[in-house]
Amino acid sequence: MGLFDKIKSAFTNTDKTETKPEVEQIEQKAPSETIEQPVSQPVEPERAEQKETEQYEKGLQKSRRSFTRRLNELLANFRYEDEEFFEELEDLLIESDVGFEATMYISETLRHESKVQNVRSMADAERVIVQTMVDLYGETNPDHHVFNDNPNGLTVVLFVGVNGVGKTTTIAKMAHQYIDQGKKVVMAAGDTFRAGAIEQLHVWGERVGAQVVSTKQGGDPAAVVYDGIAQAREHGADVLLIDTAGRLQNKKNLMNELEKMKRVISREIPDAPHETLLVLDATTGQNALNQAKIFKETTDVTGIVLTKMDGTAKGGIVIAIGKELNIPVKFVGLGETMNDLHVFDSEKFAIGLFKELIQQTT
Ligand SMILES: Nc1nc2c(ncn2[C@@H]2O[C@H](COP(=O)(O)OP(=O)(O)O)[C@@H](O)[C@H]2O)c(=O)[nH]1
Ligand SMILES: [Mg+2]
Numbered sequence: 001m002g003l004f005d006k007i008k009s010a011f012t013n014t015d016k017t018e019t020k021p022e023v024e025q026i027e028q029k030a031p032s033e034t035i036e037q038p039v040s041q042p043v044e045p046e047r048a049e050q051k052e053t054e055q056y057e058k059g060l061q062k063s064r065r066s067f068t069r070r071l072n073e074l075l076a077n078f079r080y081e082d083e084e085f086f087e088e089l090e091d092l093l094i095e096s097d098v099g100f101e102a103t104m105y106i107s108e109t110l111r112h113e114s115k116v117q118n119v120r121s122m123a124d125a126e127r128v129i130v131q132t133m134v135d136l137y138g139e140t141n142p143d144h145h146v147f148n149d150n151p152n153g154l155t156v157v158l159f160v161g162v163n164g165v166g167k168t169t170t171i172a173k174m175a176h177q178y179i180d181q182g183k184k185v186v187m188a189a190g191d192t193f194r195a196g197a198i199e200q201l202h203v204w205g206e207r208v209g210a211q212v213v214s215t216k217q218g219g220d221p222a223a224v225v226y227d228g229i230a231q232a233r234e235h236g237a238d239v240l241l242i243d244t245a246g247r248l249q250n251k252k253n254l255m256n257e258l259e260k261m262k263r264v265i266s267r268e269i270p271d272a273p274h275e276t277l278l279v280l281d282a283t284t285g286q287n288a289l290n291q292a293k294i295f296k297e298t299t300d301v302t303g304i305v306l307t308k309m310d311g312t313a314k315g316g317i318v319i320a321i322g323k324e325l326n327i328p329v330k331f332v333g334l335g336e337t338m339n340d341l342h343v344f345d346s347e348k349f350a351i352g353l354f355k356e357l358i359q360q361t362t
Contacts, residue, residue, distance in 0.1 A: 003138025003350060004131040004358070011359055053348050059334025060352030063315030067096055068356050071129065078122045080114040089129070097285045097312075098133075099320030106132050127361045130354055133319070137350040140322020147330060147343075148274045148302065154232050155239045156265055156272035160258065160299060161279035162246040162291055163194060166307035166333055170279055171241045172204035173333070173341035179209050183238040188228030189214035190221040190261065193245035201243055208338060211235065221245070222260045229268045242273070248294060255298045262299070277330065279305045280321075283312040292325050307333035310340070315353045318346075 057064075070092055078085055086107050093103040109132045113119040119128055149155050157174070159167045168191070175185040187210050191197040198214045205212035213228040225242055232240045244261065247254050265272045278301040280288040288306075295301055304321060309332050318329055329344045342348075351358070 002131070002135040003347060004134040006138075007134065007347060007351060007358055008361070052342065052345070053351060055334060055340075055342065056345070056348040056352035057355060059310040059332075059340070059342075060315055060349070062310065062313045063096075064353050064355065066313035067092075067315065067353065071126070071357065075122045075126055078125050080119055080125070086111060093316065095314065096316040097314040097320055098136075098316030099289075099323055101323045102136060102316075102319045106136075123362050126357070130357045130361055134350045134354055134358065136319050136322075137346045137353075140319055140346070146328070150272070150274050154229075154237060154269060154272075155274050156229075156242070156269060157239065158242045158244065158258075158261065158265070158273040158276045159279055159305075160244050160246060160276060160295055160301070161305075162248050165246070165279045165281040165284075165288075165291075166305075167191070167246070167279045168197065168200050168204065168243055169336065170277075170305050170307060170331070170333060170341060171201070171243055172208055172210075173338050174331075175204070175210040175239075175241055176208040176338040177341065178239050184235060185210040185239045185241065186228055186232040186235065186237045187212050188224050188240060188242045190224050190228075191243045191245040192217055192219045192221050192224065193247065197243070197245070210241075211237070221257060222264045225261045225264050226268070229265070248291065251294065251298065258299045275302045275330075276300055277303050277305050278327070279307060282306050282309045282314075282317050282333075285314060285317060288317065289320060289324060292321070292327065296325065296327065301327050303328050303330035305329075305331040305333065305341075306344070310334045318344075318349065 074088055074092060089110070090103050090107050093106055094100070098106070106129060110119065110125060110128050113128050119125050159171055161167050171187055175187055178185050187201055187205055189198045189201045189212060192215060195217065198217060201214065202212050211231065213224060213231050215224050221244065228240055228242060242261070244258065262273065276299060278292060278295050280292060282288065292304070304327050306318065306321070306329050309315065321327070321329055332342050332344050332349070334340045334342060
């Protein structure tokens with residue numbers, strides 16, 4: 001069953017008293033069976049699940065409202081033989097950041113369904129478009145729950161990405177989640193380049209209750225990493241989160257700097273860093289994809305954190321990332337506070353983007 005049918009049947013509830021608990025069990029077991037997740041410990045699992053879904057809905061409301069309104073407007077003029085309709089649909093999808101490949105796939109699917117006569121009415125067209133899109137979310141990111149926590153000691157996470165995408169904020173949010181679980185966190189201020197970056201991490205450290213290791217501005221980031229590992233060991237910390245500077249203007253420098261940091265890390269802890277997370281700002285669309293391509297060439301990225309989803313009306317970027325990059329989105333940022341980082345969940349994400357559209361399909 002595709003993701004669309006799964007969500008749709010959960011919404012139409014009546015005859016499926018068995019389906020829903022089953023779905024929820026799978027959802028909750030997957031993460032805890034593999035490794036511990038940096039999410040707040042659910043006191044009451046079902047309630048926590050529901051709260052998570054609500055937070056996705058809230059965080060994605062800009063995108064949802066915009067897309068729902070525009071699709072409804074477009075569908076009001078639907079004629080199944082009208083080439084102009086398909087072109088307008090393609091424009092809408094491109095403008096929603098789903099990427100070229102997915103746009104063509106969605107419109108070709110609709111063309112095909114129109115040809116084989118499955119689509120005649122506006123309601124038929126709506127169902128095909130929404131179902132195809134939701135199923136794409138289900139297919140593009142199947143492994144969202146796999147986060148490589150180190151079960152045997154210190155987990156080291158390196159954060160990379162260009163200035164302003166949300167690295168430091170994401171580190172603070174993640175520290176907050178780990179601390180919430182009773183873990184000890186050290187943060188290393190490896191962005192020694194940007195004015196104010198070190199101070200910003202100290203402020204967050206105090207707010208969330210994590211220790212911060214830093215040097216002066218302009219200092220050697222690899223030395224900060226070294227000190228960070230030493231401090232984490234000395235204090236018996238569970239997690240070390242490392243901030244970095246992202247100077248894409250000079251790819252060679254960036255590469256050297258990241259390589260040097262990684263060398264220091266793996267010399268101390270052979271299988272670390274356990275995750276190298278690339279932080280991307282969702283509001284920058286195609287630009288974010290281009291950044292990802294450069295970072296992918298430069299360093300081994302193990303996952304993406306997609307920030308500022310709450311600030312964009314173009315929610316399609318997850319599809320474009322899934323189709324074009326082959327790096328899993330592991331977390332999404334849905335706001336500026338420390339509670340606004342979420343483990344990426346394609347089902348909740350699709351509900352956040354398409355709730356009313358899914359409900360209104362017949
Ligand atoms: N709305 C929103 N703002 C965010 C999110 N993540 C980060 N920001 C904001 O983005 C700005 C830059 O973040 P910062 O962590 O300093 O980026 P860095 O340069 O990559 O370290 C700050 O104003 C953050 O509050 C998010 O998920 N949603
Ligand atoms: Mg920063």
